[in-house]
Amino acid sequence: MRTRTTAGLTLAILLAVTLPAQGQEKYTIKIKKPAAGETVLVEKTNTEKNNSYLTDKDGKKLMDLPDQGKETKFVYKETILEKAPGARLATRVKRQYEVAVEARKGAPTTLPYQGKTVLIERKGDQYRFQIEGGGEITGPDAKALEEEFSPKKEKEPDFEKLLLPTKAVAVGETWTVDGATIAKAFPTDAGLGVDETKVKVSGKLVKAYKKDGRQFGVLKYEVFIPINKAKGLDIESAKMVAQADLDVCIDGSSAAGTMNGRMSMDFRARISGQDSGIVASVNGVSRDTTREAK
Secondary structure, three states: OOOHHHHHHHHHHHHHHHHHHHHOOOEOOOOOOOOOOOOEEEEEEEEEEEEEEEEEEEOOOOEOOOOOOEEEEEEEEEEEEEEOOOOOOOOOEEEEEEEEEEOOOOOOEEEEOOEEEEEEEEEEEEEEEEEOEEEEEEEEHHHOOOOOOOOHHOOOOOHHHOOOOOOOOOOEEEEEEOOHHHHHHHHOOOOEOOOOHOEEEEEEEEEEEOOOOEEEEEEEEEEEEEEEOOOEEEEEEEEEEEEEEEEEEOOOOOHHHHHHHHEEEEEEEOOOOOEEEEEEEEEEEEEEEEEEOO
């Protein structure tokens, strides 16, 4: 009798675990970007550290190289003034900056547009950045804006879309992203090459919940990219690993959400045509938060 009871209890537990999973609600994940006429509040922080050194022909450390890492923090209210439907970048944007700080080697620099309103507008094949009631932002002061606003981005693959599942998924479900597609989208301006056969990218819907009448979800991504080429270097071993946790609106009705990202890149290589080599480690942490303006 006890054996039957144990067996029945075991069966009940198995059914309770497996059957609901088959009937779970599935979600078609849609991530919204602000459209023309919409205003959002944005906070972005990023920390990047670079530890590298030169080695002799036997791989022994010779000398440390300067740390090219940096820290940035931006807090602003953004209004999209003009943006074509389906376009990745707006053609006219107004940003009211509360914080605009960049630090290299621990020395913070307040950018000239902190506490001011910046008008961002596309002019032909480039963007112009103008402080409202003031001068144009150019040179090193404009670098962060130029990295974000460039017509070249329109021709690049849209990573945010590439990483989304191609079908509805349930909580706990994992999907994979085609490694070759990600490899082809990997930036090559630094002379880096990727072994597309070994790229691994996966996403997972960790949680789904309602907030303010909208469907939110927690997504987790893991990325592994082996690097097999670098300009001026003979690669011995190199890879980039990244993780991202998103807590965002997934029904396409709001751009609200938070993204926490971590990235590390490690490589060891010989300098082409020389006896010396280089060992480098790059680590980055970022957090982006977007809220609807009230």
